[in-house]
Amino acid sequence: MAARRGWTKKVLYLLGGLIALGLIVASYYWQGFWFWGAIGAVTSLVFTLLPERWLEDRALRREREATRRRVIAGFETLPVDEVSLEQAGVNRQIPDVSTDLYIERDATGAVAQHVSDARRVLLVGAPMTGKTRLALHVIKQRYPGWALLRPSRLDGDNAVVAAARDRADLSRTVLWLDEFHLFAHPDLPSALDWILATFPETVVVATLRAAERRSLREAPEGVKNPAVAALEWFDGHVLDGLAWSPAEQQRLQATDPEVAARVAQTGLPQFLAGGPELDAKWADATPDERAVLRMAIHWRRLGMLQHITREVIDQCAAVYLPPQHHTSCDPRVQGALDELVRPINETVAALQDMGDGYRVSDHLLDRDDVDSDFEPALMDAALAAATPDECFDCGYNAYYAERLDWTQAWLTKAADYDHPDAMYNLGVLHHEQGNTDKAIHWWTKAADHDHPDAMYNLGVLCYERGETKQAICWYKKASD
DSSP: HHHHHHHHHHHHHHHHHHHHHHHHHHHSSSHHHHHHHHHHHHHHHHHHHHHHHHHHHHHHHHHHHHHHSSSETTTEEGGGGOOOHHTTTTOOOOOOOOOOOOOOOTHHHHHHHHHTTTTTEEEETEEEEEEEHHHHHHHHOOOOSSSEOOOTTTTTSSSHHHHHHOOOOOOOOEEEEEGGGGOTTTTTTHHHHHHHHHHHTTTEEEEEEHHHHHHTOOOOOSSSOHHHHHHHTTTTTTEEOOOOOOHHHHHEEEHHHHHHHHTTTOHHHHHHHHHHHHHHHHOOOOOHHHHHHHHHHHHHHHHHOOOBBHHHHHHHHHHHHHTTTTHHHHHHHHHHHHHTTTTTSSSSSSSEOOOOSEEEEEHHHHEEEEEOOOOHHHHHHHHHHHHHHOOOOOOEEEHHOOOOHHHHHHHHHHHHHHHHHHHHHHHHHHHHHOHHHHHHHHHHHHTTTTTTTHHHHHHHHHHTOOOHHHHHHHHHHOOO
């Protein structure tokens, strides 16, 4: 590339020199020597300076385009100004309303201030309150020439931690963490600190459902969840309770009175994402359809990131579907799935077929009238399919729901995969049950994996037993 640029400059310099020389020679034979001489000098100067500037601008444009399109930790970045709503994770809109419809939010200035001053912001709200759309609007305004990296944790890995570990180039990048709780990892806060310290032109934008944040903030005392520490990384830069204000409703009225009239009872985000239609779908669902939806909702509430498969649905159908004598479950499940995946209005469906399984809509996921009485058959199926991180997440959720039998099963499987936090939490669980020997066993295993809290707890136990020397040893290890 550099050699090609060098030849281009030489050719242009030669051309400029020949033209200038020709004009000067011509001025010798005709009158107006000074005039033609000046023209020759200017021409020579233009052909000397312009190629350099033109080639540098062209190279800069290519460099910026390459920066905007990279592969980081297995995920391709996208130019911020080209990111679509769907690529950003914005809930799909109903077809008879323009996808460009956007009403200026009261929190726009606050979001811009956080990303400008602290280079981080976390938006928290109920599903379809417009938090992701708001964040996208702000970064498109502020960082049109940057790249956007939206990693995923469905593969069981943490792309953010991997990017920091591999010292990936994250310059001029918006790190887009939609559904932030999915990226919880013990090393996430330190990875984010390294990224922001290394790349001054990088920002972190995250969104989180209010129900997820509530479960993390109300975490049971004693157990550890990396998502809690990750959440604390955003302290002071969290915009919570995003909802539509009267002023925003007035702006909608001025922009599109017809839409304003249609969403007066539901709110714009719910309307755009088909909230009323999904509520009607739930209300009108047959017993079989509602049973399949409950399965899909329970699957996600357990903490499973992977989609629920047809195989799992078939395994659990007998305990979820209402009993019908002399009727096979297979045709009933198929009939329910056919109806639930059918788009309600060409863009919204109660259950989305993701190719590798099914995903229930966020709107239905957070319905208060859906119980959380998970059937053991579903838990067993999830336990068999779960990744180590899913095992830990499900164990934490089970502990939060006071299902200690399931907690132990989930955490034990995660510990079998050498998950240090699972080992630590198993120690907490056994200690709470008065089984000190098992608590020591699991805390020792966690300490072998350099878990500082496990080391500290072992120090406390040693001190309580009068083993002061051993206690001091554990305390020192925990502080290192």
